[in-house]
Amino acid sequence: MSAVAASPILEASGLTRHFHLQTATLGRRPLLRAVHDVDLALRPGAVTALVGESGSGKSTVARLLALLDRPTAGAVRFGDVEATRLRGRRKVLRYRSQVQLIFQDPFASLNPAKRVEHHLARPLRIHRIVPGKLVHMRVIELLESVGLVPGEEFAAKYPHELSGGQRQRVAIARALAVEPKVLLADEPISMLDVSIRAGILNLMLELKEQRDIAFLYITHDLASARYVADEVLVMLSGRIVERGPTDAVLHEPLHPYTQLLLSAVPDPDGDARDRPPLRRPDLNELDGDAPLVEARPGHWVRKENVE
Amino acid sequence: MIASALELEEPVRATVQPLIELEDLVVEYPLSKGVARAVDQVSLAIRPGEIVGLAGESGCGKSTVAQAILRVLRPPGEITGGRILFEGKDIAALRPAQLRKFRWRNVSLVFQSAMNSLNPVMRVGDQFVDMMQAHQRVRKAAALARAGELLERVGIERGRVRAYPHELSGGMRQRVVIAMALALNPELLVLDEPTTALDVVVQREILEQIAALKQDFGFAVLFITHDLSLLVEISDRIAIMYAGRIVELATARELFAKPGHPYTAGLIASFPALAGERVRLTGIPGSPPDLRNPPPGCRFHPRCPLMRPTPCSTDEPALRVVGPPAAPKATRFSGRASAALPPTLPASDRLAACHYSEELL
Numbered sequence: 001m002s003a004v005a006a007s008p009i010l011e012a013s014g015l016t017r018h019f020h021l022q023t024a025t026l027g028r029r030p031l032l033r034a035v036h037d038v039d040l041a042l043r044p045g046a047v048t049a050l051v052g053e054s055g056s057g058k059s060t061v062a063r064l065l066a067l068l069d070r071p072t073a074g075a076v077r078f079g080d081v082e083a084t085r086l087r088g089r090r091k092v093l094r095y096r097s098q099v100q101l102i103f104q105d106p107f108a109s110l111n112p113a114k115r116v117e118h119h120l121a122r123p124l125r126i127h128r129i130v131p132g133k134l135v136h137m138r139v140i141e142l143l144e145s146v147g148l149v150p151g152e153e154f155a156a157k158y159p160h161e162l163s164g165g166q167r168q169r170v171a172i173a174r175a176l177a178v179e180p181k182v183l184l185a186d187e188p189i190s191m192l193d194v195s196i197r198a199g200i201l202n203l204m205l206e207l208k209e210q211r212d213i214a215f216l217y218i219t220h221d222l223a224s225a226r227y228v229a230d231e232v233l234v235m236l237s238g239r240i241v242e243r244g245p246t247d248a249v250l251h252e253p254l255h256p257y258t259q260l261l262l263s264a265v266p267d268p269d270g271d272a273r274d275r276p277p278l279r280r281p282d283l284n285e286l287d288g289d290a291p292l293v294e295a296r297p298g299h300w301v302r303k304e305n306v307e
Numbered sequence: 308m309i310a311s312a313l314e315l316e317e318p319v320r321a322t323v324q325p326l327i328e329l330e331d332l333v334v335e336y337p338l339s340k341g342v343a344r345a346v347d348q349v350s351l352a353i354r355p356g357e358i359v360g361l362a363g364e365s366g367c368g369k370s371t372v373a374q375a376i377l378r379v380l381r382p383p384g385e386i387t388g389g390r391i392l393f394e395g396k397d398i399a400a401l402r403p404a405q406l407r408k409f410r411w412r413n414v415s416l417v418f419q420s421a422m423n424s425l426n427p428v429m430r431v432g433d434q435f436v437d438m439m440q441a442h443q444r445v446r447k448a449a450a451l452a453r454a455g456e457l458l459e460r461v462g463i464e465r466g467r468v469r470a471y472p473h474e475l476s477g478g479m480r481q482r483v484v485i486a487m488a489l490a491l492n493p494e495l496l497v498l499d500e501p502t503t504a505l506d507v508v509v510q511r512e513i514l515e516q517i518a519a520l521k522q523d524f525g526f527a528v529l530f531i532t533h534d535l536s537l538l539v540e541i542s543d544r545i546a547i548m549y550a551g552r553i554v555e556l557a558t559a560r561e562l563f564a565k566p567g568h569p570y571t572a573g574l575i576a577s578f579p580a581l582a583g584e585r586v587r588l589t590g591i592p593g594s595p596p597d598l599r600n601p602p603p604g605c606r607f608h609p610r611c612p613l614m615r616p617t618p619c620s621t622d623e624p625a626l627r628v629v630g631p632p633a634a635p636k637a638t639r640f641s642g643r644a645s646a647a648l649p650p651t652l653p654a655s656d657r658l659a660a661c662h663y664s665e666e667l668l
Contacts, residue, residue, distance in 0.1 A: 194574065198589065198590030201588065220507050222581060224578075227588065265581050266540060
């Protein structure tokens with residue numbers, strides 16, 4: 001819990017990204033509020049889970065934080081730098097070396113024509129992390145730090161020779177190569193077999209503890225969020241509808257959407273027959289401008305017009 | 308083993324014949340560096356109206372089982388041993404015309420990316436009409452009405468028969484394919500990772516709809532997934548597959564309460580729980596073997612926490628009866644009335660292929 005008290009390294013306030021859709025109906029281009037007025041703070045040595053379904057805007061948040069996209073409004077602060085004001089390739093590159101993104105699909109994020117070594121050596125050279133002759137040694141260290149042992153052997157392999165879990169470890173090692181302070185992991189386990197997901201989740205826990213990394217863990221799976229996260233933010237239609245310490249949000253979910261997500265998780269220990277049927281909250285019933293209120297200390301929920 | 312287990316239940320067997328029976332099924336893929344035996348002497352019987360889960364890691368052969376049942380194995384895959392009996396008849400003997408009837412009318416297959424198999428330039432309803440007219444004489448209006456009715460049953464407005472696939476979300480497209488699979492009232496629905504690409508809530512809705520439809524239509528289900536947690540609430544029995552073989556077969560409840568194979572125990576220890584104490588997940592170390600050259604003895608022994616050099620690395624354990632037979636679990640969905648189902652399924656033996664099952668049970 002001490003981790004939660006550390007001051008934030010990456011902070012977003014009022015983060016907003018609207019898209020004008022290309023399909024015009026009657027001359028009006030509809031506005032898509034992909035991300036609307038999102039506040040979040042990532043702290044060293046803590047994992048914040050951003051939970052929601054496809055289309056809730058959670059990946060857009062990650063893209064905005066990584067400066068892969070620019071917000072319509074709001075700001076991202078990294079330490080004392082206002083990231084959203086950074087212009088110019090060099091400044092953006094330097095920022096990205098501190099804030100790294102891990103993608104969902106480890107099959108698509110590695111170049112099939114290049115050995116593992118290439119993927120890790122490149123960021124080391126581009127960002128001049130170590131002198132040229134030490135690059136190989138660092139590659140081996142990185143591989144072994146994510147559990148790919150012996151590193152020499154894995155460095156010489158091509159992506160197709162690796163399993164999905166091993167590829168995702170390579171992707172994580174690549175992100176670690178530049179010694180980032182923040183890792184944004186966008187559904188890092190959802191493409192993997194259940195049997196190897198545990199290994200990746202445990203790796204995330206080790207990294208946050210040993211390297212004091214601030215993690216944003218994006219997922220639709222509340223059980224895995226409970227396993228790794230200190231804080232949970234629930235996102236629906238571009239807005240945060242509930243936020244708080246993991247246990248508070250998962251044990252006493254206040255927003256109907258959080259309750260829906262929870263009821264959808266298969267529970268081998270519970271008796272399924274006691275489960276109430278799924279009830280999806282009607283988006284039209286939800287008041288888009290309802291304020292987030294602190295229902296309990298640290299536990300915020302958007303006050304919607306629902307019973 | 309299954310065959311002998313059924314003989315023990317001779318009195319019941321007379322009333323509940325297996326709908327489909329795999330007997331020592333072997334499927335092989337001849338590859339450049341040797342033959343990969345993706346399915347190795349798999350025996351499994353599914354009874355009418357029963358939901359059987361088949362779980363295992365990627366590459367364990369579970370999808371190959373599905374493809375063998377439908378006879379849609381991708382070349383060079385080939386059935387090289389054993390039989391598949393559907394209502395007692397060997398499907399290997401089906402001629403092409405009979406095979407076309409067998410697919411969709413007797414057995415339908417929905418696979419993971421099925422939602423992408425819809426024709427993008429054809430209205431959903433017309434695709435129903437196409438499929439139905441290929442199998443039986445039916446007028447377009449009647450087929451469309453049937454399509455609308457089925458869409459409604461999977462939670463999609465009837466009017467969406469006029470929609471094009473791109474106008475539907477991924478979850479809706481997957482539901483369309485499931486509805487289509489049911490159009491000709493098949494006795495068996497084979498679902499190969501039907502919800503894997505979908506969000507949790509959509510996944511749950513689809514599982515509930517499948518279970519409800521099963522209650523009304525009375526079809527049996529073979530549900531294939533790598534995510535064991537999905538199976539517990541929906542399945543009657545679960546088979547666990549590892550490196551081409553079934554290593555455990557038990558009712559869903561027994562399997563979760565007390566796995567009889569260390570591999571099953573590993574799968575269960577792989578996913579975090581929502582309630583209770585937070586325990587460190589162990590997962591399963593290592594990765595599945597190369598099927599061209601599986602390890603000697605028990606195929607799981609290199610990854611197994613219970614491993615002893617002998618007999619584990621020398622003798623292959625047989626799939627044998629462990630523990631007493633159990634009555635099938637009452638699934639959450641069995642509360643709904645169903646005329647199509649026998650009131651209870653016969654008790655089933657619990658099988659496991661491990662030298663040390665008793666230590667786990």
